[in-house]
Amino acid sequence: MTQRRAVLAAAVDRLRAAGVASPEHDAAELLAHVLGTTRSRLPLVDEVPAAALATYDDLVARRAAREPLQHLTGTAYFRHVELAVGPGVFVPRPETELLAGWAIERASALERPVVVDLCTGSGAVAKAIADEVPTAVVHAVELDEPAHAWAARNLAGTGVELRLGDMATAFEELAGSVDVLTCNPPYIPLEAWESVAPEARDHDPHLALFSGADGLDAIRVLEQRAALLLRVGGVVGFEHADVQGESAPAVFAATGRWADVRDHADLAGRARFTTARLAR
Known part of the structure; x- marks a missing residue:
């Protein structure tokens, strides 16, 4: 003893x-x-x-x-839900709870909102929305098979429809009908490899981390998919790196399809996620 x-x-x-x-x-x-x-x-x-x-x-x-704490305990907490996590899935970060909170607020204002979560990873955002907005019809998609398996475990019994697939082509049948769309895409530039914390660089799936030379490749795909899936007036929210507080919103603003494009800071005052409303 x-x-x-x-x-x-x-x-x-x-x-x-x-x-x-x-x-x-x-x-x-x-x-x-x-x-x-x-x-x-x-x-x-x-x-x-x-x-x-x-x-x-x-x-x-x-x-x-530098093995992630959540891998050692097997559990991560996200807003009011508990998630099983481990090797093969991106560990949800507290900062992403702000994006989920924004989506929950928007969905709660509607009678029976249709919500889509792209790049769902562990299913954290989708599970939180289903938990806090029980009237929502929630769909989620994940490309990486090991991560999808974790999401399936976490979303079992929640009513969320989970698919294995690419966000660039997912949910074609929902085109023009989605009220709220969320995404925590990969957004780290390939050249920033050395600056990534070992917990993420050595243990999170690289598919969930890196996105081209400037880190914006997945966000460009997201802009196109959100424009297809959302109804006019529907809203999208997505996370990005703190250094992308101008470049990430600019991807949406440049197309002329979006209104109310604005960036949001996290609790530490760092640029964290962008929201926009489909205008046409």
């Missing part, structure tokens, strides 16, 4: 030395996971059994090697 405080302190030091951005949080989450409790209830634990300590040491070592 080893005292919890000493175990946590050693883990925090190890994660901090490895460059993990949130060592205190991650050390506590991993220990709570091993002990079958929650982070808020850890203060009730005085001693860590030897068997649990061995498991914990292994997980801390893997986190220090």
Whole structure:
């Protein structure tokens, strides 16, 4: 048996030395996971059994090697829903909750909204919308087979219609009828490879990360697909990199098809997602 405080302190030091951005949080989450409790209830634990300590040491070592925390626990939380995640799927980020919130607000204003989520990944945005707007008819698509398998697991029983396919050709039968369209596309320029955090670069699917020389290739495809799928007056929202606060909206503004093209900042004040309304 080893005292919890000493175990946590050693883990925090190890994660901090490895460059993990949130060592205190991650050390506590991993220990709570091993002990079958929650982070808020850890203060009730005085001693860590030897068997649990061995498991914990292994997980801390893997986190220090920059394996994503969510891969180690198998779970990610997104707004009010829980998601199963692991190798082969993009781990949803807290910043994307803002895009989901925008879509939920727009869909909630309609009686029976038709919603499409392109590049659904783990199914996070689609699941959140289905959870918070139960009257919505939600469709989602994912191109990558391993990610699609995770989405199928997460969206089972939600009523979301999930397809395996390319966003460039998906949901042809819905043309002109969609009210709200969301997308968290790949948007990292290929030349930015070295600047990507190891957790993403080494563990997230590259199909979910990189998008051509300027990072805007998928957003250009999205603009064309959104123009086809949305009804006139329907709205689209999509995430982008913080350095694309001007270039991403410009993809939509340049076509003349969109009104109310505006960019939105995240809670840290960084450019994060663009929204637009189909004008014609």
